[in-house]
Amino acid sequence: DQQVKQNSPSLSVQEGRISILNCDYTNSMFDYFLWYKKYPAEGPTFLISISSIKDKNEDGRFTVFLNKSAKHLSLHIVPSQPGDSAVYFCAASVDNAGNMLTFGGGTRLMVKP
Amino acid sequence: NAGVTQTPKFRILKIGQSMTLQCAQDMNHNYMYWYRQDPGMGLKLIYYSVGAGITDKGEVPNGYNVSRSTTEDFPLRLELAAPSQTSVYFCASSFTGVGQAFFGQGTRLTVV
Numbered sequence: 166d167q168q169v170k171q172n173s174p175s176l177s178v179q180e181g182r183i184s185i186l187n188c189d190y191t192n193s194m195f196d197y198f199l200w201y202k203k204y205p206a207e208g209p210t211f212l213i214s215i216s217s218i219k220d221k222n223e224d225g226r227f228t229v230f231l232n233k234s235a236k237h238l239s240l241h242i243v244p245s246q247p248g249d250s251a252v253y254f255c256a257a258s259v260d261n262a263g264n265m266l267t268f269g270g271g272t273r274l275m276v277k278p
Numbered sequence: 279n280a281g282v283t284q285t286p287k288f289r290i291l292k293i294g295q296s297m298t299l300q301c302a303q304d305m306n307h308n309y310m311y312w313y314r315q316d317p318g319m320g321l322k323l324i325y326y327s328v329g330a331g332i333t334d335k336g337e338v339p340n341g342y343n344v345s346r347s348t349t350e351d352f353p354l355r356l357e358l359a360a361p362s363q364t365s366v367y368f369c370a371s372s373f374t375g376v377g378q379a380f381f382g383q384g385t386r387l388t389v390v
Contacts, residue, residue: 169320171320174318199378206383206384207383207384208282208368208370208380208381208383208384209368209381210381211378211379211380214378254320254321256320256321265323265337266321266323267320267337268320268321268322269320270318270319270320271318271320
């Protein structure tokens with residue numbers, strides 16, 4: 166039973182346009198959400214997070230939106246750059262200590278020049 | 279500053295063999311974690327530790343053991359390798375919880 170799902174395995178976007186990566190979850194106890202970015206042959210790197218008390222968090226070109234009633238979050242990248250091409254993982258935890266993160270399956274983003 | 283270092287990067291094991299995946303961090307983080315990532319899947323937590331001498335099971339601990347004798351090191355032991363343990367293994371550490379964990383580069387393990 167996948168508690169965190171990323172239903173799009175891949176996404177292709179033109180450079181300069183917006184990339185929108187989606188994530189759905191089923192566990193209503195999840196309280197803290199994160200996005201990680203992963204390049205080939207490297208470990209994931211933390212990108213941005215959001216607590217359930219917020220519905221939006223912004224960091225430069227990256228914005229995460231949380232819709233708790235729909236159990237849905239999304240990551241917006243504006244403008245997209247070729248260097249953003251990577252696999253993006255959504256993750257969730259029942260608290261902001263995050264000892265037991267549950268990951269989605271990832272979405273491969275390809276930004277075309 | 280090395281961050282999180284995993285060794286080896288690649289390994290092929292025969293069924294029934296044992297091995298230890300090494301993980302070391304130099305950031306004085308209390309929390310350390312082991313994840314595995316199967317092809318096309320997300321990361322799944324194997325074991326974690328909140329400090330030296332303290333370890334706990336994650337989502338998929340069967341077939342693995344860990345120890346945490348120092349703050350810096352968190353080795354993962356496979357006792358009887360099975361083909362189902364073919365995966366990429368990631369070690370991670372964080373100061374206050376995995377929310378903003380730093381990950382190692384991974385160990386790609388194949389069991390044949």
